[in-house]
Amino acid sequence: MGLRTFIAGWPVYRQLTGTDPLGRGAAAQSGRSAGLTARTETADRVARSVCPYCAVGCGQRVYVSDDRVTQIEGDPDSPISRGRLCPKGSASKSLVTSPLRQTTVRYRRPYSTEWEDLDLDTALDMIADRVLAAREQTWEDVDSDGRPLHRTLGISSLGGATLDNEENYLIKKLFTAMGALQIENQARI
């Protein structure tokens, strides 16, 4: 290492002579971090997304390598957020990659004290059975004056504010056709 390189390696030298007089950026960079590459630069692809927490709607860029989410950052193009994310938005990658996430169906039998495993396809069939039975048992066709009711009050649903518009649309459409009226979400709360 020549003397020149040695001196130029001093942060204080770089701070005084370079473009970073406050020493909070390039001047403070170590040799090791200079050699690193950001995950965002090597990502296979970037999906443009939106923060899933509050309704400010901050833009996100989701970086993917080997079909795994490797980083989520604020989208600097967004006129809403200008690249910023708050603590929650910044934790989005931890959210979607959390080891606590449930990835299999769990089933609790009546009167049971424990969870069991259940196949997704079986679960869907069982739920379909129960929906049809609840409709059959609680169906109201007309009121006491013979006016249409076409409904069941035996089924309830709560949720939607964290879901997509397209999902809410299908939920409302299907439940309405099922005659299930008692559909609610966080907007009531």
Place this chain on the structure above:
Amino acid sequence: MAEAHPVGFQWVMEAKRRGAKVFHVDPRFTRTSAVADSYLPIRAGTDIALLGGVVRYILDNELDFREYVLAYTNAATIVSEQFADTEDGDGLFSGYDPNTDSYVQTSWQYAGHEADSGSGHTAKERDSAAGLRHESHGAQVHGQVQRDETLQHPRCVYQILRRHFARYTPEMVERVCGIPREKFLELARAWTENSGRDRTGALVYSVGWTQHSVGVQYIRTGAIIQLLLGNMGRPGGGILALRGHASIQGSTDIPTLFNLLPGYLPMPHHADHPTFDEWVDSIRHPGQKGFWGNARAYAASLLKAYWGDAATPDNDFCYDHLPRMTGDHGTYQQVLNMIDGKVRGYFLLGQNPAVGSAHGRAQRLGMANLDWLVVRDLFMIESATFWKNGPEVATGEIVPTECRTEVFFLPAASHVEKEGTFTQTQRLLQWREKAVEPPGDARSELWFFYHLGRRLRERLAGSPHRRDRALLDLAWDYPTHGPHDEPSAEAVLREINGYDVSTGRPLASFAEAKDDGSTAVGCWIYSGVYADGVNQAARRRSRHEQDWVAAQWGWAWPANRRILYNRASADPQGRPWSERKKYVWWDPQAGEWTGYDVPDFEKTKPPTYRPPQGASGPAALAGDDPFVMQADGKGWLYAPSGVLDGPLPTHYEPAESPLRNPLYGQQANPTRKVYAHPVNSVNPSPPQEHSQVFPYVFTVSRLTEHHTAGAMSRTVRPLAELQPEMFVEVSPELAAEAGLTHLGWAHLVSGRAVIEAKVLVTDRLTPLRVDGRVIHQLWLPYHFGYEGLVTGDSANDLFGITLDPNVLIQESKVGTCDVRPGRRPTGPALRDLVEDYRRRAGIVPGDRPPTVTTPVLRPAGRSDDGPREKGADHA
């Protein structure tokens, strides 16, 4: 705002940098207060008194923006001589019916329209949360009204407003809210000085305003101020609701709500809407002004989108397939019905009522009494494990081996594992691209509901039952792709946008919707989001490449309009009010409206246009009627109908308050929704006895680092580490009075529950001098529960169930409690402690608190159109 919507708050700071004055009103000093120009501590539940004080200040000093007020609001309109104000009724308006605890609105109408406007008796509207319909449009009223342009007529709205708010003086604000009068005057002065031709002021609120038994009237009071000051429809003005979930606006527009269909069409009521024509006419009110005149096209096109080929003009587009309301079917009524064994199955879709809804114990007891429960979530939440880990298991109220509820937990896909749109808080739809496949069994709701529907329809094929026709007729053929047959979200968005049935061409706007079955539109207010077959919500032109309105980022409903009612940003002649506040204006050369935004007005209707006699719908709107979704084209200072608890906001005490109402004999909202169910209760308030058993006021809100019921934050390591513990904030004065020590334990008791929390003694809370006495307030975060990386007792357990009458939202921003040092008891002793408090407070299971606390001087006459059952509690 800095705490709960941090990135949105950057714009407040940007405005401050450019000279805006920032006022923050909150029971607790927060990060917002820290950077505001002025902070006003307030007693929770008294905002109408504060805002009413501002209204009085404006009117007393004639500081209203007179030209705007005269032309664009109903200030000059003459009201019926039958109307009597709360000033005359000691807190009750004319038309109060003590049999149903609701109003007959006839006497509130505009003069000459007592018979043909409004909704008459309102008990039924309360049960169906009818106020929510007005999220996109005003209530019905006949278009032609009597006016006094001098504003001198004693019954014109302007004069009624003056009399109504005359007693909301700075002294009264201080007495009710605990805000020193100098602080109040500083706010009133700044607000009025920063409004007018050259300047605008904005009002920002969140659930701190909505979660009250008078929540809608809070916002109404804000609207009155903003209309009087000319701050609506103009850049830098408005009333901005900061909503708390990524697409809670979307789930209101395309409602997973019992009383609405997409685009704020009402769910039909069995008695009022037996036929398609009656349903449609109840929405469009033939003869009224404005764009709701076309409701028949929106309604027919929705049914066409639902039932496709089966829906024809001859069968009223399958109108009879729609389920009918008979009363209150809201989430709290449902929970009480669960406890009573009336509900078989319950779906929870990314929502956690065991922690997030008021009266957590009632929520959990309800879920423990179902046949089956389907929970779809990212994480194992409290609402899925109540039978195993809930506090009622500890007290012995839920015994796992005796709890019959069958529980299915189905893992959900996260926001990066599916594509689709969120609608954020400014009505802006933003499309998300899918980044990766969901792990394991995790699936989107789109997948779950599409395939559930497919299976149901397969099972029912050939069914002879009438009840199955609506499912079998359903248009349910969405293209699928990928390894799991994921339905196409774009195809669903295209249906939401609407299309020409014969050609499949996506509609360009809701103006193209037809009532003859030739168009199908899933949500008419979203029409245009797929115009030209292009996903407009996916547009991402960088903010650096467009102007500050940023019209090419995402898509806002309606018609990609960023500021609603922006015709009001120009004067009656169509000229900008000032160069500084120029936004949308009339271009006489081109003969059209133009500007930075999409004009919220018929493009070529000149400012001088006057409707011909007998016109209705959009044609009846004059060239200077900017509020195009209102039935008279005007902003409503006074609401002759549509708001169930009064044409003007009135200060009532919260349902639970340590104080007698200083303004009226009527203590609390006389029309609030009350549930007299054994599991529910209300802590006593004056003039009832024993209110001193629960001497303190408590309120709850969010921490920056957590999200609602915690399912998406207590499970995420960085966030859990930042806020690891449940706590209660108290002032040093209260700590001394109650014997609490900083970082020690305390427990809080209400008539419903006892919870424990670590004590944080801080001067961010301050005792308030109110009506001659000192009121202590406590603050709690409501994010905690018994699952996740960090756990704690749930603040929402403390609340009972009392609702706003307009929208059936619960009062969960203010309640009364006691606080004691040390940890709470465990096991059965926990319920004993609550029972002891209930005994001392005189709470009897199933009792109703007195609703009316003043003599009803002018009761409503016998009305034939209202239900007589008291409160219709158990529909």
